[in-house]
Amino acid sequence: MQDTKTIYEKQGFGGRSGFGRKSALILVDFVNGFVDPDILGSIEIARAASETLELLENFRALQLPIAHTRVVFDDQGANHNVFTLRVPALKKLTEDAFESQIVDALKPKDKELVIRKQSASAFFSTGLSDWLTFGAVDTCVIVGCTTSGCIRASVVDSMQHNYKTVVVNDCVADRAQAPHEANLFDIQQKYADVLSKKDVIVQLQKLK
Amino acid sequence: MQDTKTIYEKQGFGGRSGFGRKSALILVDFVNGFVDPDILGSIEIARAASETLELLENFRALQLPIAHTRVVFDDQGANHNVFTLRVPALKKLTEDAFESQIVDALKPKDKELVIRKQSASAFFSTGLSDWLTFGAVDTCVIVGCTTSGCIRASVVDSMQHNYKTVVVNDCVADRAQAPHEANLFDIQQKYADVLSKKDVIVQLQKLK
Amino acid sequence: MQDTKTIYEKQGFGGRSGFGRKSALILVDFVNGFVDPDILGSIEIARAASETLELLENFRALQLPIAHTRVVFDDQGANHNVFTLRVPALKKLTEDAFESQIVDALKPKDKELVIRKQSASAFFSTGLSDWLTFGAVDTCVIVGCTTSGCIRASVVDSMQHNYKTVVVNDCVADRAQAPHEANLFDIQQKYADVLSKKDVIVQLQKLK
Amino acid sequence: MQDTKTIYEKQGFGGRSGFGRKSALILVDFVNGFVDPDILGSIEIARAASETLELLENFRALQLPIAHTRVVFDDQGANHNVFTLRVPALKKLTEDAFESQIVDALKPKDKELVIRKQSASAFFSTGLSDWLTFGAVDTCVIVGCTTSGCIRASVVDSMQHNYKTVVVNDCVADRAQAPHEANLFDIQQKYADVLSKKDVIVQLQKLK
Numbered sequence: 001m002q003d004t005k006t007i008y009e010k011q012g013f014g015g016r017s018g019f020g021r022k023s024a025l026i027l028v029d030f031v032n033g034f035v036d037p038d039i040l041g042s043i044e045i046a047r048a049a050s051e052t053l054e055l056l057e058n059f060r061a062l063q064l065p066i067a068h069t070r071v072v073f074d075d076q077g078a079n080h081n082v083f084t085l086r087v088p089a090l091k092k093l094t095e096d097a098f099e100s101q102i103v104d105a106l107k108p109k110d111k112e113l114v115i116r117k118q119s120a121s122a123f124f125s126t127g128l129s130d131w132l133t134f135g136a137v138d139t140c141v142i143v144g145c146t147t148s149g150c151i152r153a154s155v156v157d158s159m160q161h162n163y164k165t166v167v168v169n170d171c172v173a174d175r176a177q178a179p180h181e182a183n184l185f186d187i188q189q190k191y192a193d194v195l196s197k198k199d200v201i202v203q204l205q206k207l208k
Numbered sequence: 209m210q211d212t213k214t215i216y217e218k219q220g221f222g223g224r225s226g227f228g229r230k231s232a233l234i235l236v237d238f239v240n241g242f243v244d245p246d247i248l249g250s251i252e253i254a255r256a257a258s259e260t261l262e263l264l265e266n267f268r269a270l271q272l273p274i275a276h277t278r279v280v281f282d283d284q285g286a287n288h289n290v291f292t293l294r295v296p297a298l299k300k301l302t303e304d305a306f307e308s309q310i311v312d313a314l315k316p317k318d319k320e321l322v323i324r325k326q327s328a329s330a331f332f333s334t335g336l337s338d339w340l341t342f343g344a345v346d347t348c349v350i351v352g353c354t355t356s357g358c359i360r361a362s363v364v365d366s367m368q369h370n371y372k373t374v375v376v377n378d379c380v381a382d383r384a385q386a387p388h389e390a391n392l393f394d395i396q397q398k399y400a401d402v403l404s405k406k407d408v409i410v411q412l413q414k415l416k
Numbered sequence: 417m418q419d420t421k422t423i424y425e426k427q428g429f430g431g432r433s434g435f436g437r438k439s440a441l442i443l444v445d446f447v448n449g450f451v452d453p454d455i456l457g458s459i460e461i462a463r464a465a466s467e468t469l470e471l472l473e474n475f476r477a478l479q480l481p482i483a484h485t486r487v488v489f490d491d492q493g494a495n496h497n498v499f500t501l502r503v504p505a506l507k508k509l510t511e512d513a514f515e516s517q518i519v520d521a522l523k524p525k526d527k528e529l530v531i532r533k534q535s536a537s538a539f540f541s542t543g544l545s546d547w548l549t550f551g552a553v554d555t556c557v558i559v560g561c562t563t564s565g566c567i568r569a570s571v572v573d574s575m576q577h578n579y580k581t582v583v584v585n586d587c588v589a590d591r592a593q594a595p596h597e598a599n600l601f602d603i604q605q606k607y608a609d610v611l612s613k614k615d616v617i618v619q620l621q622k623l624k
Numbered sequence: 625m626q627d628t629k630t631i632y633e634k635q636g637f638g639g640r641s642g643f644g645r646k647s648a649l650i651l652v653d654f655v656n657g658f659v660d661p662d663i664l665g666s667i668e669i670a671r672a673a674s675e676t677l678e679l680l681e682n683f684r685a686l687q688l689p690i691a692h693t694r695v696v697f698d699d700q701g702a703n704h705n706v707f708t709l710r711v712p713a714l715k716k717l718t719e720d721a722f723e724s725q726i727v728d729a730l731k732p733k734d735k736e737l738v739i740r741k742q743s744a745s746a747f748f749s750t751g752l753s754d755w756l757t758f759g760a761v762d763t764c765v766i767v768g769c770t771t772s773g774c775i776r777a778s779v780v781d782s783m784q785h786n787y788k789t790v791v792v793n794d795c796v797a798d799r800a801q802a803p804h805e806a807n808l809f810d811i812q813q814k815y816a817d818v819l820s821k822k823d824v825i826v827q828l829q830k831l832k
Contacts, residue, residue, distance in 0.1 A: 004384035011248050011383065012297035017290055021760075040219050076526040079543075081550055082225055082370050087398065089220035110492040118543065119368040120398070127495075127534065127541035129753070134497055134786040136645075138760060148394050153368075156361050160327040162290050162758040175219065176212035182390030186356050190295065190328070229552075284734040287751075289758055318700040326751065335703075335742065335749035337545070342578040342705055344437075346552060370550040420800035427664050427799065428713035433706055456635050498641055498786050503814065505636035535784040536814075564810050569780050576743040576777075578706050591635065592628035598806035602772050606711065606744070 004185075013189045017164040019203050020138030024065040025056065028122050028144030028154050030106050031070050033092070033099030035145070040089060040099075044173035044180070045145045049103050051197060052143050052171045056106060058201050062208060065135040067128060068108045069144070072100050072116040079118055120153035129161045139164040141200060142192070143171035148179035155192050165192035168200055212393075221397045225372040227411050228346030232273040233264065236330050236352030236362050238314050239278050241300070241307025243353070248297060248307075252381035252388070253353045257311050259405060260351050260379045264314060266409050270416060273343040275336060276316050277352070280308050280324040287326055328361035337369045347372040349408060350400070351379035356387035363400045373400035376408050420601075429605045433580040435619050436554030440481040441472065444538050444560030444570050446522050447486050449508070449515030451561070456505060456515075457591065461561045464589035465519050467613060468559050471587060472522060474617050478624060481551040483544060484524045485560070488516050488532040495534055536569035545577045555580040557616060558608070559587035564595035571608050581608035584616050628809075637813045641788040643827050644762030648689040649680065652746050652768030652778050654730050655694050657716070657723030659769070664713060664723075665799065669769045672797035673727050675821060676767050679795060680730060682825050686832060689759040691752060692732050693768070696724050696740040703742055744777035753785045763788040765824060766816070767795035772803035779816050789816035792824050 008014055030049050035041040059066050071093045073079060084090050093100040108114050115126045122128055122142075132140070140163040142155055151172050158165040167187055174180035188194040195203075216222055238257050243249040267274050279301045281287060292298050301308040316322050323334045330336055330350075340348070348371040350363055359380050366373040375395055382388035396402040403411075424430055446465050451457040475482050487509045489495060500506050509516040524530050531542045538544055538558075548556070556579040558571055567588050574581040583603055590596035604610040611619075632638055654673050659665040683690050695717045697703060708714050717724040732738050739750045746752055746766075756764070764787040766779055775796050782789040791811055798804035812818040819827075 004386050007250075007384050013295055015294040015296065017294050042215075074529075078527050078529045079547065081546070082367050082372060083398075086223040086225050086367075087221055088223065111494050113490075113494045120364055121368065124365075124368045125541060125543035125546060129757070130497070130541060130784065130786045131495065133753070133757065133762070136760075136762060138757070149398060152360075152394075153364050156328055156364070157332075159290050159294075160329065160332045160361075160754065162754045164290060176215050178212050179390065179394060182387065183394070186360075186387060186391070190291075190357060282737075286735050286737045287755065289754070319702050321698075321702045333749060333751035333754060337549070338576065338578045338705070338749060339703065341545070341549065341554070344552075344554060346549070368546065370546045420802050423666075423800050429711055431710040431712065433710050458631075498783050498788060499814075502639040502641050502783075503637055504639065536780055537784065540781075540784045565814060568776075568810075569784075572744055572777050572780070573748075575706050575710075576745065576748045580706060592631050594628050595806065595810060598803065599810070602776075602803060602807070606707075606773060 008189050016193050018193065019166065019207060020164050021207065022064070022137050023139040023141050023204065024067065024132055024135065024137040025059040026122055026140050026142045026154065027052065027068045027106060028142060028150050029069055029071060030103050030144050031100050032103055035103055042173065042175040045175070048145065048171050048173035049106060053105055055143065055168060055171060055197055055200065058204055060109070062204060065137055067113040067115060067131065068102055069115045069117050069122045070100050070102060071118065073118060081118055083119060120150050121157045122150065122154040123157035123161060132163065137163070139166065141166045141168060143168050145172065146174040147172045148174050148183045152183045152187065155187050159191045166200060167192050167194045168197050169194050170197040216397050224401050226401065227374065227415060228372045229415065230272070230345050231347040231349050231412065232275060232340055232343065232345040233267040234330055234348050234350045234362065235260065235276045235314060236350060236358050237277055237279055238311050238352050239308050240311055243311055250381065250383040253383070256353065256379050256381035257314060261313055263351065263376060263379060263405055263408065266412055268317070270412060273345055275321040275323060275339065276310055277323045277325050277330045278308050278310060279326065281326060289326055291327060328358050329365045330358065330362040331365035331369060340371065345371070347374065349374045349376060351376050353380065354382040355380045356382050356391045360391045360395065363395050367399045374408060375400050375402045376405050377402050378405040424605050432609050434609065435582070435623060436580045437623065438480070438553050439555040439557050439620065440483065440548055440551065440553040441475040442538055442556050442558045442570065443468065443484045443522060444558065444566045445485055445487060446519050446560050447516050448519060451519055458589065460589035461591070464561065464587050465522060468587045469521055471559065471584060471613055471616065474620055476525070478620060481553055483529040483531060483547065484518055485531045485533050485538045486516050486518060487534065489534060497534055499535060536566050537573045538566065538570040539573035539577060548579065553579070555582065557582045557584060559584050561588065562590040563588045564590050564599045568599045568603065571603050575607045582616060583608050583610045584613050585610050586613040632813050640817050642817065643790065643831060644788050645831065646688070646761050647763040647765050647828065648691065648756055648759065648761040649683040650746055650764050650766045650778065651676065651692045651730060652766065652774050653693055653695060654727050654768050655724050656727055659727055666797065668797035669799070672769065672795050673730060676795045677729055679767065679792060679821055679824065682828055684733070686828060689761055691737040691739060691755065692726055693739045693741050693746045694724050694726060695742065697742060705742055707743060744774050745781045746774065746778040747781035747785060756787065761787070763790065765790045765792060767792050769796065770798040771796045772798050772807045776807045776811065779811050783815045790824060791816050791818045792821050793818050794821040
């Protein structure tokens with residue numbers, strides 16, 4: 001890994017984008033099915049969800065925009081796609097299924113956006129970037145699961161849409177540790193600042 | 209790694225999407241600057257570029273659609289973005305710079321699409337998916353660099369746009385080996401079939 | 417108007433795109449609120465909805481893809497936008513409101529896609545084009561309301577996504593006649609073939 | 625027309641979105657081929673181009689973001705599409721053709737974005753909205769041609785992306801008068817504020 005870091009540093013990767021003037025919190029797929037280790041989750045994801053509550057309360061207290069995503073497929077399969085072809089287990093995440101409900105501790109409040117998605121990225125075909133434009137947001141703080149799946153995809157899109165992007169390392173997790181770490185490395189090198197929850201809260205208070 | 213595979217298998221990942229009826233070849237960022245180890249490249253990427261020629265010639269012989277991407281930023285910085293903020297070295301990839309020219313061996317021929325991009329994904333804000341629609345393509349065969357950067361981002365978008373997606377493992381590479389392997393693992397588990405060049409050529413001949 | 421036609425003809429507008437190999441039917445916003453003249457509709461729109469049933473039944477009999485759109489805003493206003501800022505009457509189209517339900521005669525059946533949208537175009541941030549890719553569709557037949565609003569916007573996007581596009585003149589309508597006619601003129605000159613229901617049904621039977 | 629206005633007013637259309645905090649100027653397709661009456665233009669479009677210079681100079685003096693679009697198709701036809709299928713005359717707008725060059729009076733300066741497009745909307749697959757995000761823009765002032773074509777399509781997308789949108793009636797024009805007026809009516813009723821150049825300049829000075 002040291003060799004990898006040396007190469008990346010020599011070639012000019014690993015910069016920072018920082019915070020802009022207004023941040024939104026994007027909670028990606030903290031739903032029962034992706035938290036529970038017996039369904040599509042893990043203990044680490046359950047812990048990341050618990051850690052997230054404090055961050056969510058900070059965003060609420062500061063009246064900053066908050067968006068939650070859920071994976072929701074049609075009961076009758078009208079919107080099945082290449083993703084469900086490859087991972088058929090996703091099909092059980094239907095509108096009323098236990099698996100696709102946001103975990104109780106992080107239940108959305110009024111005025112918080114809830115996005116239904118059928119892909120990896122929170123931005124893909126969901127109108128999320130247009131909603132952020134309406135809110136004059138320039139910075140996305142991203143939490144949720146999984147680091148190697150929907151977090152990675154959402155982070156790349158957040159940067160591509162030109163949001164300064166921050167991933168909170170206490171509040172993202174995966175179903176296995178190696179992909180979690182490999183993806184945080186890629187993210188930090190190329191797409192987003194990876195910070196602790198504590199540091200993010202300090203920044204938000206400064207920008208208030 | 210064995211543990212990781214066990215968890216993914218138990219949860220139903222690692223399926224296949226296969227080939228559809230008509231494939232396009234997408235060559236991502238095989239430009240001088242990403243091939244040369246002294247700029248932003250590596251020996252492995254140079255080798256992947258060499259391996260790609262045979263595949264490209266197969267697509268040409270079969271008269272299948274071919275698209276090349278280049279990273280091109282404005283000389284005066286009009287389209288600099290969060291990506292260049294984080295990785296300033298990208299700014300030297302301007303229209304006429306040596307670094308942003310497609311490598312000689314893979315020079316595009318007439319009727320092959322050349323896409324200028326400023327982001328990671330070949331699909332992001334480039335119209336690539338609409339061009340594939342015009343060509344009645346249902347399968348994207350993706351090669352280029354880097355595995356942990358523009359390949360990963362392009363593969364995720366290819367699947368999100370509902371193309372059956374194939375990554376040719378001999379024809380993708382990275383500036384370091386660990387990210388290359390970690391990303392091929394994620395890709396195979398969730399987004400695309402990872403096949404050898406030989407197997408892809410066999411499939412193309414069958415579908416002819 | 418004759419002058420206008422002469423200019424357009426001289427400059428090479430008014431071509432045809434025809435039908436491809438597989439058509440989908442897109443029913444735009446045939447919801448109670450846009451049909452009823454006392455809400456946001458008109459007698460002409462109610463008539464267009466009635467005319468559409470025969471066409472819908474043809475698509476069902478031929479087992480071709482069918483997508484319906486509804487305008488649906490969040491009860492608490494989480495996804496209000498510039499459109500609702502300009503046209504506040506749209507805010508009453510919430511998930512369970514009478515106004516936002518698809519009219520009884522055209523109720524979606526299982527396997528037909530139902531899209532919730534907050535903008536004019538059926539394609540905008542809805543994933544419709546990706547769903548069409550999954551179905552190998554190359555031609556969109558568009559009906560619904562209003563001609564000068566969501567039909568026009570959807571038709572432009574359908575062509576921009578590179579679908580051969582057909583507007584069925586018996587099955588689109590507006591809340592006033594002048595905008596209906598002006599927009600059908602623009603559409604025919606630049607974006608889509610405008611055909612009668614009878615002619616579309618003949619074409620579908622031929623392609624069967 | 626009075627009847628039409630009465631219906632729209634009764635149903636709650638015709639609202640205003642106003643100006644936000646930071647405006648960008650979008651100049652759509654002021655290229656030789658769309659200005660010259662002997663190619664694809666008209667005397668009215670040539671006049672709108674002349675009127676635009678003063679507005680452009682105001683944006684430059686205020687150091688606000690400025691983007692120009694050109695229609696540019698590939699010499700060899702690699703990116704021909706359904707639009708060129710319907711309007712073959714567009715194919716002559718190639719990179720180096722006289723027709724596709726921005727008119728001399730409005731030549732872009734350094735740091736002004738120049739977008740190449742193959743569709744009607746300035747936003748479609750061009751990354752324009754992401755560029756506006758990077759510049760913290762919340763309001764798009766749109767000028768160019770033609771009112772019933774690329775202006776209408778760009779205005780709808782600008783609103784859909786949640787920009788407050790302003791069309792400058794002295795600085796947009798068409799190849800015929802009836803479509804110009806019909807489209808300004810639709811735009812004002814639903815998508816954007818239609819203002820005189822004088823009023824826009826007054827607003828920009830106020831917001832300075």
